[in-house]
Amino acid sequence: MVDMIRYYDHLMDLMSTNAELKKAASGIMKQTLWSAGGTIGGGFVGGPAGALAGGLLGAAVGYMTSDDYKAMMTVLQDLTEEEKAEIVRKVQRAVGSEMLAELTDWISISRNIPILLDIIKPILSK
Numbered sequence: 001m002v003d004m005i006r007y008y009d010h011l012m013d014l015m016s017t018n019a020e021l022k023k024a025a026s027g028i029m030k031q032t033l034w035s036a037g038g039t040i041g042g043g044f045v046g047g048p049a050g051a052l053a054g055g056l057l058g059a060a061v062g063y064m065t066s067d068d069y070k071a072m073m074t075v076l077q078d079l080t081e082e083e084k085a086e087i088v089r090k091v092q093r094a095v096g097s098e099m100l101a102e103l104t105d106w107i108s109i110s111r112n113i114p115i116l117l118d119i120i121k122p123i124l125s126k
Contacts, residue, residue, distance in 0.1 A: 008084045010100050011091060014107045016073055021113050032125045034062030075124055083123050090119045 015021055035058040042054015079087070092098050094115050095106045106112050 031062035035059040
């Protein structure tokens, strides 16, 4: 059994070198921040309907301006031990194994990239 720190470090190494993942995840932090900011600003101005409109507008602006993959990787490296453990548990569940070789193989399959991003996004938006 691989310990959590080794598994997380291996995951970060794979994420930092996988070109397809970089392309898919590019700007995820910026998109999240724009969306959250739009929701908060819209909520202050227009209540619940404003929050919805602001969130949609923020998400659109974030999508159009996204290119900040390195920021996401920095945030992932700076997570608390509990947040890292949560990501490891969820990724291991998705992979179906605790083995590093299985993780490496799993990430190399392009259809798994959106699954990985869906695991990471909620942690980043906390």
